[in-house]
Amino acid sequence: MKDRAKFVADIRQTLLNRKQEMDEALSKQSHEKLTDGVVQDSADEALSLSMEKLQNSLQQTEIEELRLMEEALVRIDSGEYxxxxxxxxxxxxxxxxxxxxxxxxxxxxxxxxxx
Ligand SMILES: [Zn+2]
Structure with missing residues (x-):
């Protein structure tokens, strides 16, 4: 077997970097949501609603990915990875x-x- 410990350590680092990027992206997103809430007419409102929906579903995927990453990191730290x-x-x-x-x-x- 190749150096499995090194391989897992590399994956751990990759996961940590990605997790940090996503944490930052998510906090930025929720911040933007709070600040650009000005709606002018019903067409804009509809657009803004569907954008929000899209953003929510994107966020769902990211939150799910974050959860999987955290689980993987837990398994790495407990040696079960x-x-x-x-x-x-x-x-x-x-x-x-x-x-x-x-x-x-x-x-x-x-x-x-x-x-
Ligand atoms: Zn199996």
Whole structure:
């Protein structure tokens, strides 16, 4: 096996950087929402409502991603990271590179998604 500890440390750093970026983006977004609330007529109002909807759904995705990142970081710190939740086999490093939040190996993940 390659140096797994180094590999996991790299992923941890990547996750921490990304998490920090997102924390900043999210706090900026909610700040903007508070400041640009001026609505002029009903067309603008409709537009502003749909923008808000879009922003909310974007924020939902980001919040979900943040949650997954935090979970991955917890698993890294507790030494459980990179091991499949279901079958306890090590998860392929290629998979972790593409899906740093992966908590299951490909085989078990497919099983979960088919349910
Ligand atoms: Zn598995």
């Amino acid at each position: 990179g091991v499949c939740l279901d079958c306890s086999e090590p998860i392929a490093e290629k998979r972790l590179e593409h899906f740093p939040f992966a908590a299951r190996c490909i085989v078990c993940q497919e099983g979960v998604e088919q349910k």
